[in-house]
Amino acid sequence: MALRRAEISREIHEGSGASGRFLLEDARAGLDRLLQTHCGQIKLIYLDPPFQTGERFVMRVRVGEQEWKSGRGTLALPTFSDALSREEFLSMMREVLTRCRMLLRDDGMIFLHIDYRTHPHLRLMMDEIFGEDNFLNEIIWVYQTGGRSLKHFSRKHDVILFYRKGPAYDFNVEAVMAPRTEPRTNHMRRHVDPDGRVYRSVRVGERVYTYYDDDPVAPTDVWNDLSHLQQRDPERTGYDTQKPLSLLDRIVRCGSRPGELVLDPFAGSSTTLEAAKRLERDFIGIDRCPMALNVARRRLGGATYSLEYPPFEGEPLCEASATPGVGFYHVRLERFALEPGLLDRELSGLDGVDCWSVGYVRDGEYRAMAESARTKRAPRLAESLDAPAYAGQLALCVSDVSGRCFCYEIDPE
Ligand SMILES: C[S@@+](CC[C@H](N)C(=O)[O-])C[C@H]1O[C@@H](n2cnc3c(N)ncnc32)[C@H](O)[C@@H]1O
Structure with missing residues (x-):
């Protein structure tokens, strides 16, 4: 059946709890857009910009049922090139950070994640x-992953600069208290109480202070209790430079409260957005890498979120049919073939599809009503989906393995 390509400005997925947006564009353009609607409204901003490594990063994409089953992607598609000159990078960061300050609420906070390469410049x-x-901390995040150098001491930490917008900031330390990782041993006497709990005591003048070993304490500015993602970590999405959820969990908890708005202008694999979703904060992510959209769909499922992207170039072959049922339309994705030569590998069947959905187009927006994405547990894509009968133009949206999204209007038979 003939399908008509539909120009849409956003793809909306309905869920419950937190809600958010993912903008596919340059961080500066996205922040400019947000300034028109969200000036002074964001509680927490986390940024993990490129580190000036000079490297080209990829996403290991899983293609087809077998790769999703095994959890190993064989197609390495470029995500971003970290190759700006020092001058270009710092000029971009100045524009981004200036806009971030304007977006923050008076009680808001910002965490900037960097490493030794750009730290001196960005601290100033x-x-x-x-x-x-308004400087609060220079957090040292220590990890043990990666190899060891014999030419100098191995570099095993990142720096996270933590600033407030102003003195009224709302830092929620109670939300991130954690058990002490190293028990106190210095000059304190060790005791065990009748319940078997270990505590220490020290006399200062007339007063005796006691501390239980298992009492939660506020973290210091050295974070050595959050490990980096391991090679085969189940949390891995295939997106190079992905940060662990535990790191963003701590930042989102202490820097915001449920219902408040969290922003990540270099969102990558949506780690911040997933942490915000889990903690019931609203979220906005910006990134200019299309592959980030496919990861966002998987990580943000369950929340209400929109993906906002400009029209994608390309003419993949898409064939589908729609038959009416009682109260719904039955839509079958019959064929989806990528343009020859797009990838350096031939794909068969629906292998070029990362996920697809059926829904409605109205006023230039697409609203998904039923969707199918491959997961490790369910590596096979649904060949047909039902869309409830609804006032609007019936449509389907297909995302290919390279992150491009195509929306088509379809008329039922
Ligand atoms: C270090 S990664 C972020 C990783 C992320 N924190 C995660 O956990 O997956 C940096 C991201 O910035 C994006 N990026 C680089 N320059 C950008 C720009 N000017 N505008 C928007 N995104 C940009 C890259 O596409 C990349 O996804």
Whole structure:
């Protein structure tokens, strides 16, 4: 059946709990757009920009049922090239950080994740934009992954610069208290109480202070209790540079409260957005890599979220049919073939499809009503989906393995 390509400005997925948006565009353009609607409204911003490594990063994409079953992707597609000159990078960061400050609420906070390469430059830039008085911490995140160097000491930490917008900031330390990782041993006497709990005591003048070993304590600015993702970590999405959820969980908990708005202008694989979703914060992510959209759909499922992207170039072959049932339309995806030569591998059947959905187009927006995406547990894509009868133009949306999304209007037979 003939399908008509539909120009849409956003793809909407309905869920419950948190709600959010993912904008596929340059961070500066996305932040400019947000300034028109969200100036002074964002509680927490986390940024994990490129580190100036000079590397080209990829996403290991799983294609077809077998690769989803095994959890190993064989197609390495480029995601971003971390190759700006120092001058270009710092100029981009100045524009981004200035806009971030304008977007923050008066009680808001910002965490900037970097490493030794850009740290000296960005520490001074943050002081300049946010004010030295608003500096809170230079968090050292220590991890053990990766190899060891014999030419110098191995580099095993990142730096996260933590600033507030102003003195009214709302830092929720109670939400991130954790058991002490190293028990106190210095100059304190060890005791065991009748319940078997270990505690220490120390006399200072007339007073005796006691501390239980298992009492939760506030974390310091050295985070050595959150491990980086391992090679075969189940949390891995295939997106290079992905950060662990536990790291973003801590940042989102202490920097925001349920219902507040969290922003990540370099969202990558949506780690911040997933942490926000789980903790019932609303979220906005920006990234200019199309592959990030496919990861976002998987990680944000269950929440209400929109994906906002410009029209994609390309003419893949898409064939589908729609037959009316009682109260619904039965839509069958019959064929989806990528343009020859697009990937350096031939794909068969629906292998070029990462996920697809059926829904309705109205006022230039597509609303998904039923969808199918491959997962490790359910590696096979549904060949047909039912869309409830609804006022609007019946449509389907297909995302290919390279992250492009195509929306088609379809008329039932
Ligand atoms: C270090 S990664 C972020 C990883 C992310 N924190 C995660 O957990 O997956 C940096 C991201 O910034 C994006 N990026 C780089 N320059 C950008 C720009 N000017 N505008 C928008 N996104 C950009 C890249 O596509 C990449 O996804």
